[in-house]
Amino acid sequence: MRQSILTRLIIFGIATLAAVIYLVPTFVPALPDWWSSVLPTDRIRLGLDLQGGTHLVLEVKVDKAIENNVERIRGDLINVLREKGVSGVSVERVEGTQIQVKVPAANAERVRGILKSDFGHLVEAKTQTSGGISEFYLTLNKEELRSLRDYAVDQSLETIRNRIDQFGVSEPIIQRQGQTGILIQLPGIQDPERAKEIVGKTALLEFKLVDESVNVEDAIKNGPPPGRQVLYGHAGKGEGLAAEKQAYVLESRALMTGEYIQDARVRPAEHLQGASVELILNPSGARLFEQITAANVKRRLAIVLDNRVYSAPVIQERIGGGRASITGSFDIKEARDLAIVLRAGALPAPVEIAEERTVGPSLGQDSIQKGLISFIVGGSIVVLFMIIYYKGAGLVAVGALIFNILYMLAILAGFQAVLTLPGIAGIVLTVGMAVDANVLINERIREELRAGRAVRSAIEAGYKNALPAILDSNITTFLSGVILFQFGTGPVKGFAVTLCVGILTTVITAVYVTRIYYDQRMAARKLDRVSI
Amino acid sequence: MELFKPGTNIPFTSYRKIAVILSTAVNLAVLVALFIKGPNLGVDFAGGTMVHLKFQQRVTLSEIRQAFEKVNLGGAVIQNFGEADANEYLVRFEKAAVEIGALGEQVKKSLTEQFGAGKFEVRRIEYVGPKVGQDLRFRATMSVIAATIMMGVYIWVRFGSAFGAGLGLHFGIGAVIALIHDVLVTVGALMLANYELDLTVVAALLTIVGFSVNDTVVICDRIRENLRKIRRETLEKIINVSINETLSRTILTTGTALMVLLALYLLGGEVIRPFAFSLLVGFTSGVYSTIFIASPVILLWEQRPVRKR
Numbered sequence: 001m002r003q004s005i006l007t008r009l010i011i012f013g014i015a016t017l018a019a020v021i022y023l024v025p026t027f028v029p030a031l032p033d034w035w036s037s038v039l040p041t042d043r044i045r046l047g048l049d050l051q052g053g054t055h056l057v058l059e060v061k062v063d064k065a066i067e068n069n070v071e072r073i074r075g076d077l078i079n080v081l082r083e084k085g086v087s088g089v090s091v092e093r094v095e096g097t098q099i100q101v102k103v104p105a106a107n108a109e110r111v112r113g114i115l116k117s118d119f120g121h122l123v124e125a126k127t128q129t130s131g132g133i134s135e136f137y138l139t140l141n142k143e144e145l146r147s148l149r150d151y152a153v154d155q156s157l158e159t160i161r162n163r164i165d166q167f168g169v170s171e172p173i174i175q176r177q178g179q180t181g182i183l184i185q186l187p188g189i190q191d192p193e194r195a196k197e198i199v200g201k202t203a204l205l206e207f208k209l210v211d212e213s214v215n216v217e218d219a220i221k222n223g224p225p226p227g228r229q230v231l232y233g234h235a236g237k238g239e240g241l242a243a244e245k246q247a248y249v250l251e252s253r254a255l256m257t258g259e260y261i262q263d264a265r266v267r268p269a270e271h272l273q274g275a276s277v278e279l280i281l282n283p284s285g286a287r288l289f290e291q292i293t294a295a296n297v298k299r300r301l302a303i304v305l306d307n308r309v310y311s312a313p314v315i316q317e318r319i320g321g322g323r324a325s326i327t328g329s330f331d332i333k334e335a336r337d338l339a340i341v342l343r344a345g346a347l348p349a350p351v352e353i354a355e356e357r358t359v360g361p362s363l364g365q366d367s368i369q370k371g372l373i374s375f376i377v378g379g380s381i382v383v384l385f386m387i388i389y390y391k392g393a394g395l396v397a398v399g400a401l402i403f404n405i406l407y408m409l410a411i412l413a414g415f416q417a418v419l420t421l422p423g424i425a426g427i428v429l430t431v432g433m434a435v436d437a438n439v440l441i442n443e444r445i446r447e448e449l450r451a452g453r454a455v456r457s458a459i460e461a462g463y464k465n466a467l468p469a470i471l472d473s474n475i476t477t478f479l480s481g482v483i484l485f486q487f488g489t490g491p492v493k494g495f496a497v498t499l500c501v502g503i504l505t506t507v508i509t510a511v512y513v514t515r516i517y518y519d520q521r522m523a524a525r526k527l528d529r530v531s532i
Numbered sequence: 533m534e535l536f537k538p539g540t541n542i543p544f545t546s547y548r549k550i551a552v553i554l555s556t557a558v559n560l561a562v563l564v565a566l567f568i569k570g571p572n573l574g575v576d577f578a579g580g581t582m583v584h585l586k587f588q589q590r591v592t593l594s595e596i597r598q599a600f601e602k603v604n605l606g607g608a609v610i611q612n613f614g615e616a617d618a619n620e621y622l623v624r625f626e627k628a629a630v631e632i633g634a635l636g637e638q639v640k641k642s643l644t645e646q647f648g649a650g651k652f653e654v655r656r657i658e659y660v661g662p663k664v665g666q667d668l669r670f671r672a673t674m675s676v677i678a679a680t681i682m683m684g685v686y687i688w689v690r691f692g693s694a695f696g697a698g699l700g701l702h703f704g705i706g707a708v709i710a711l712i713h714d715v716l717v718t719v720g721a722l723m724l725a726n727y728e729l730d731l732t733v734v735a736a737l738l739t740i741v742g743f744s745v746n747d748t749v750v751i752c753d754r755i756r757e758n759l760r761k762i763r764r765e766t767l768e769k770i771i772n773v774s775i776n777e778t779l780s781r782t783i784l785t786t787g788t789a790l791m792v793l794l795a796l797y798l799l800g801g802e803v804i805r806p807f808a809f810s811l812l813v814g815f816t817s818g819v820y821s822t823i824f825i826a827s828p829v830i831l832l833w834e835q836r837p838v839r840k841r
Binding site: 049057059192193196352353354355356357358359360362363366367370371373374375377378379381382385386388389390421422424425428429431432433435436439440443447450465468469472473474475476477478479480481483484486487488489491492495496499 | 533538584586636637640653654655656657658659660661663664668671672674675678679682683686690731732734735738739741742743745746747749750753754757777778780781784785787788789790791792793794795796798799800801803804807808811
């Protein structure tokens with residue numbers, strides 16, 4: 001049964017009032033206090049393409065994290081086998097994440113036993129025996145792999161969140177995307193390059209000894225001797241390429257890594273311009289650092305960050321107190337960024353940018369303005385057309401259209417939906433498509449009138465007969481909007497949202513709201529003629 | 533005001549052979565072009581880097597090219613963006629940014645060297661890695677296909693009970709054929725106008741699929757009604773009457789949509805223009821395909837008269 005006109009008017013009134021209330025925060029810049037305490041304060045949020053900012057998708061190189069882990073396990077395995085007195089074994093990492101164990105066939109069963117009891121998370125991928133030598137190929141089991149992967153991504157996300165918090169960006173979005181991706185949105189940042197640098201730096205800090213007994217040129221030409229590696233220097237902004245070409249031969253094994261860092265601070269450099277970063281180690285780190293320096297007085301200790309040597313000072317004496325500093329010629333800004341990444345800690349695996357979209361603020365401003373202009377112009381044309389074509393009934397449809405836009409924006413604000421440039425296009429498009437429902441109704445009413453019905457019953461029949469077509473046609477568009485939402489990213493999702501919300505409000509305003517008007521007129525017995 | 537006098541009876545269905553031949557030819561041409569030349573893929577789908585620049589004063593393409601010669605990012609394709617006096621350019625690099633954070637820095641540095649600081653503005657940088665591009669390409673294709681099939685299924689299910697399951701299915705197929713037609717025509721127009729296929733254009737294609745089927749739905753709805761009213765008539769006659777009765781509505785609805793789209797196309801700015809263009813073409817094609825393809829095509833294999841049970 002149709003509700004009474006009064007009931008419907010009340011519902012309509014409440015809905016409209018609510019819509020206005022939800023829209024006030026968006027259009028009133030400074031809300032009074034009494035408003036904020038009881039009424040909604042959420043504004044329509046602008047997408048990155050409208051307010052400017054950076055959208056990043058990082059791909060965590062989880063394989064690298066797994067390789068590191070396998071390397072560690074290899075070390076453990078060697079130790080355990082040595083402790084248990086198994087001789088003649090070679091343990092190597094092959095194909096990235098496999099461990100190859102070669103033992104004399106006589107010892108094979110013992111090794112297998114040790115593997116089973118002490119290394120339960122390794123599975124034998126392949127075993128072969130030839131010439132009296134058994135070869136085991138071991139991989140991590142599935143659960144271990146999955147948890148390593150998850151850990152690498154979650155840990156990276158946490159670290160990146162830390163860094164961004166310290167960098168200071170308002171309302172960043174940082175979330176996992178898919179299996180190994182991290183989605184980062186930084187609205188309104190001024191210097192996207194710097195932000196990217198901070199987010200993407202692995203920041204693996206290592207202390208390694210310089211091996212001065214090896215000639216650097218020989219090591220570069222013939223490859224470093226076992227257990228040694230060649231790394232290059234880091235060039236600060238002030239330095240030329242010379243620093244970057246400076247090569248060092250280092251012992252591959254790191255004496256210490258950045259995990260012991262408790263705090264990192266920027267210190268102005270002593271004599272030069274620029275700055276250095278002072279590291280404050282935690283107690284166990286301080287103890288370790290003291291031991292290392294005591295054991296290696298007069299040797300050079302290289303401070304390596306992401307495989308670049310920042311400096312390699314000679315250890316003059318044992319260093320207590322847990323303080324070390326990274327020098328190099330960086331300016332204050334660089335030093336500050338370095339301190340941020342060191343404080344937040346290293347990423348468990350390197351990351352790579354899989355997708356980047358940066359929009360400058362001026363383009364967003366332009367887009368909003370142009371979107372608004374096309375909305376006004378396109379809307380006006382439709383309004384004029386409807387009034388000319390349908391006269392009175394056209395006016396009713398235009399009224400419905402105004403409420404339609406009002407409700408639509410209110411829903412966007414209330415649900416904190418993000419308005420993007422395609423989203424604005426979606427609103428403009430809704431204006432053009434919304435009148436379809438009224439066109440269907442009005443064409444029907446005209447038909448019924450031509451068929452000789454009285455005004456009242458023509459309107460009844462018009463609404464009733466047009467309804468299935470209105471619903472069907474809106475459902476199909478809605479369905480494609482849902483698919484679009486599933487498929488799309490950022491801006492396109494914004495379009496899908498406005499399209500779908502627009503369809504809902506269209507059906508409500510074009511069918512429900514206009515009907516109130518006609519029913520009211522009919523009830524007041526004013527309707528013996530209809531302007532259509 | 534009325535677009536068409538009541539009782540208008542244009543024998544649309546009798547043009548179906550011509551329409552089908554014409555549309556098949558156009559669609560084949562688009563398909564051939566797609567296979568030979570391939571669509572013009574934007575950064576979203578092809579991967580690579582796109583930089584959108586705005587200069588304070590007039591610069592020439594060769595000056596920009598010169599600036600980028602030092603940036604080791606592979607061949608740069610530079611084109612004008614927007615009106616000629618806007619001094620805006622799009623630069624496409626094939627190669628991806630190698631190191632994190634390096635790209636923007638490099639671009640800025642080489643431009644500053646060439647033009648001086650503050651003489652230009654980097655308005656937009658888009659970089660899409662090869663894997664993401666491939667993934668997006670796949671998802672875009674799948675979603676357009678899924679949406680198209682879904683529309684067909686919707687019509688089949690919705691009208692199956694009224695038309696009988698067999699005829700309902702045929703209407704669904706007819707709708708799908710019309711939608712494929714609209715999508716192909718739009719893609720062809722995009723290629724002719726030299727627009728790139730990107731995410732927003734695919735959004736437009738999906739919208740075309742959702743919107744274009746509306747007309748078909750409305751006509752089907754009318755056919756259902758007329759099957760009840762008009763008895764002992766051929767299906768052709770009923771389809772034709774239904775198309776004519778809904779003709780005003782079909783034209784009007786698409787007309788108002790085209791009005792706002794034209795505003796968007798002309799005034800909405802360069803970024804949204806390919807999107808508006810796609811919708812303009814697709815919606816126009818939608819009217820044609822609804823009237824001449826979607827329902828009439830059924831008559832190619834469905835000639836028997838329909839009787840109401």
